[in-house]
Amino acid sequence: MAEEVKLIGMWGSPFSRRVEIALKLKGVQYDYIEDDLTNKSPLLLKSNPVHKKVPVLLHNGKPIAESLVILEYIDETWKANPILPQHxxxxxxxxxxxxxxxxxxxxxxxxxxxxxxxxxxxxxxxxxxxxxxxxxxxxxxxxxxxxxxxxxxxxxxxxxxxxxxxxxxxxxxxxxxxxxxxxxxxxxxxxxxxxxxxxxxxxxxxxxxxxxxxxxxxxxx
CATH class of the missing domain: 1.20.1050.10 (Glutathione S-transferase Yfyf (Class Pi); Chain A, domain 2)
Structure with missing residues (x-):
């Protein structure tokens, strides 16, 4: 089954861009969904009901929020080009x-x-x-x-x-x-x-x- 990776983000957010950088470093294909933070989408509110913020990574439909948490998730899920040290x-x-x-x-x-x-x-x-x-x-x-x-x-x-x-x-x-x-x-x-x-x-x-x-x-x- 093909993996489905989507990123809800905002173009000017350093937090969103962190996730994009990590996905690109890992060579992971993903769909990017731009959100309007002045009029938050139902998808964002449903995917991150606690903080209601970007970025949110959707991996096979499951949402992961908070950029540092997402970065660790990406590193653990896709092993190539690690961004965290081994020790x-x-x-x-x-x-x-x-x-x-x-x-x-x-x-x-x-x-x-x-x-x-x-x-x-x-x-x-x-x-x-x-x-x-x-x-x-x-x-x-x-x-x-x-x-x-x-x-x-x-x-x-x-x-x-x-x-x-x-x-x-x-x-x-x-x-x-x-x-x-x-x-x-x-x-x-x-x-x-x-x-x-x-x-x-x-x-x-x-x-x-x-x-x-x-x-x-x-x-x-």
């Missing part, structure tokens, strides 16, 4: 850093870009502490996963791509080569990979999306 300790460390990115780093970076101007200096400092922590973890490795892209690199796609696009729109520069040379080298290696490059949104389209957000926020004040 239990290394796997635990990969999970730790992916969780750190989601629960600490992304929040700090998002806040630094979108907070009120009066709070920005403090927010930027907090974001830079998170980036420094990741820089220290990366050390002399090409990727967080070593010589090849792994779970942590995929989880860090927001840092590699979205932070730069949002920063340009709102005028906040976070990931600079003078402050974070190792992370910047990682970003360039990461974005230079064909699978990554081909599975990121257009920089222009994403920039326009966030500019609209800035304009609507200023008009509502």
């Amino acid at each position: 239990p300790y290394d796997r635990a460390m990969a999970r730790f850093w992916a969780k750190y990115i989601d629960e600490k780093c992304m929040l700090a970076l998002w806040n630094a870009c979108w907070c009120e101007k009066k709070d920005r200096e403090k927010a930027v400092e907090e974001a830079k502490v998170c980036l420094k922590t990741l820089e220290n973890e990366l050390k002399d490795k090409k990727f967080f996963g070593g010589e090849s892209i792994g779970l942590v690199d995929i989880a860090a796609n927001f840092i590699g791509f979205w932070v730069g696009v949002i920063g340009e729109v709102v005028g906040v520069e976070l990931l600079t080569i003078d402050k974070f040379p190792i992370l910047c080298k990682w970003r360039d290696e990461y974005l230079g990979c064909s699978v990554i490059k081909e599975n990121l949104p257009s920089k222009e389209k994403l920039g326009a999306y966030f500019r609209t957000r800035v304009e609507s926020a200023s008009q509502s004040k």
Whole structure:
């Protein structure tokens, strides 16, 4: 029986794009279903009734939600090109850093870009502490996963791509080569990979999306 793999996502979501990257790295064929998060589809609400968010992976009709959970599911289901290390300790460390990115780093970076101007200096400092922590973890490795892209690199796609696009729109520069040379080298290696490059949104389209957000926020004040 042929496997049926579908992904409910949103084009500009770093979480959706994580799953697309993992599926492409694994060579898994899938159907992509774009959802409108301002008017969520019945399929999304039925597939993820708890969080009502993208992404959701549908594998032979069974839904799996939350991007990091989906990434692990993909790795366990399709064995080729593993994105998690084989050794239990290394796997635990990969999970730790992916969780750190989601629960600490992304929040700090998002806040630094979108907070009120009066709070920005403090927010930027907090974001830079998170980036420094990741820089220290990366050390002399090409990727967080070593010589090849792994779970942590995929989880860090927001840092590699979205932070730069949002920063340009709102005028906040976070990931600079003078402050974070190792992370910047990682970003360039990461974005230079064909699978990554081909599975990121257009920089222009994403920039326009966030500019609209800035304009609507200023008009509502």
